[in-house]
Amino acid sequence: MSGNTRPIEASIRTDFRDEMDYGSYLGLDALLSAQHPVSDPPHHDELLFIIQHQTTELWLKLVVHELRGVRRFLDSDDLPRALKGLARVKHIQRTITEQWSVLATLTPSEYAEFRGSLGQSSGFQSHQYRAVEFLLGNKHAGMLQVFRDKPEIHAQLAQLLQEPTVYDAFLRLLARRGHAVPTEILDRDVTQAWTEHPELIAVFKTIYEDPHAYWELYEACEDLVDIEDAFQLWRFRHLRTVQRTIGFKTGTGGSSGVGFLKRALDLTFFPELISVRTEIDGPLGV
Ligand code: HEM
Ligand SMILES: N[C@@H](CC(=O)c1ccccc1NC=O)C(=O)O
Numbered sequence: 460m461s462g463n464t465r466p467i468e469a470s471i472r473t474d475f476r477d478e479m480d481y482g483s484y485l486g487l488d489a490l491l492s493a494q495h496p497v498s499d500p501p502h503h504d505e506l507l508f509i510i511q512h513q514t515t516e517l518w519l520k521l522v523v524h525e526l527r528g529v530r531r532f533l534d535s536d537d538l539p540r541a542l543k544g545l546a547r548v549k550h551i552q553r554t555i556t557e558q559w560s561v562l563a564t565l566t567p568s569e570y571a572e573f574r575g576s577l578g579q580s581s582g583f584q585s586h587q588y589r590a591v592e593f594l595l596g597n598k599h600a601g602m603l604q605v606f607r608d609k610p611e612i613h614a615q616l617a618q619l620l621q622e623p624t625v626y627d628a629f630l631r632l633l634a635r636r637g638h639a640v641p642t643e644i645l646d647r648d649v650t651q652a653w654t655e656h657p658e659l660i661a662v663f664k665t666i667y668e669d670p671h672a673y674w675e676l677y678e679a680c681e682d683l684v685d686i687e688d689a690f691q692l693w694r695f696r697h698l699r700t701v702q703r704t705i706g707f708k709t710g711t712g713g714s715s716g717v718g719f720l721k722r723a724l725d726l727t728f729f730p731e732l733i734s735v736r737t738e739i740d741g742p743l744g745v
Contacts, residue, residue, distance in 0.1 A: 494509050495509075504570070526544070545685075546682065549689055555693060559700050570705065574705070580711060597652055598620055598649070598653075599652060600620060627647070631645060639662060660735050668739065683728070684732050698720045
């Protein structure tokens with residue numbers, strides 16, 4: 460070692476004329492030429508704004524892929540692989556929630572300088588975010604409206620709206636394993652947002668009262684609760700970042716802004732998994 464440099468080993472590949480290399484495998488030409496700031500004159504901080512969104516969208520792409528996988532593994536009774544997928548989703552959620560701190564370095568003054576260039580575009584038009592919500596049970600046909608001029612995306616979301624959610628797939632697995640999931644729930648109209656079914660609480664109570672007898676199911680329940688928690692943390696960090704950046708301005712997407720985002724904090728994916736906690740008593744009855 461000399462001069463604080465590392466010798467490049469003679470065997471290191473350098474001729475890629477007829478070979479796949481790093482950039483071609485990863486499609487870096489496309490990826491790194493997909494940042495198109497619109498502010499005029501160009502604003503230094505717009506690249507941060509774009510990359511924050513793009514990295515989140517890349518992770519959302521993987522979340523959609525993993526949740527589709529989880530649903531498939533549940534359908535085929537492969538609970539260990541479903542659990543693995545849920546664990547991966549949790550790590551991704553942690554990463555995209557953590558990364559709000561990067562965007563929080565954007566001050567209101569900086570953002571105001573290029574916000575006007577964003578027109579009516581808004582995260583409300585993120586189809587991958589909507590896909591994740593649909594997969595987790597927050598179905599809402601009205602959310603397809605903003606994609607009416609994008610037939611492919613509209614069709615994909617319309618299809619997802621018709622399909623069972625991850626929770627539907629889990630409840631069907633529970634039924635196959637002998638748990639008393641009412642048939643009205645198994646045959647529900649899956650295009651509708653999930654609403655609480657109190658009859659399910661008894662099913663989860665059985666599992667939570669004897670975790671060792673139902674260990675994998677118990678783990679799956681806790682993973683779903685973790686994912687709901689993590690989703691709410693993402694929403695909360697978004698809300699706080701929005702508030703510190705634009706205060707109580709209306710959104711570029713046309714909503715009231717912070718007030719609208721706050722209402723999402725009352726939404727719930729797996730309400731029975733929260734309610735069952737009220738029912739779990741220890742040996743001293745509390
Ligand atoms: C300074 C940064 C940001 C501001 C000021 C902001 C502001 C807003 C506002 C006001 C809305 C409500 C819809 C509207 O009227 O526009 C919204 C929705 C949304 N934003 Fe952002 N946002 C920011 C960053 C981000 C980032 C980085 C993402 C990541 C992809 C994101 C994703 C979303 C999503 C998915 C929605 C829809 C939420 C829902 O339906 O509940 N936003 N945002
Ligand atoms: N809705 C934001 C604008 C915004 O954040 C945004 C604009 C274009 C693409 C993505 C965005 N992110 C999240 O809403 C605003 O009202 O300032």
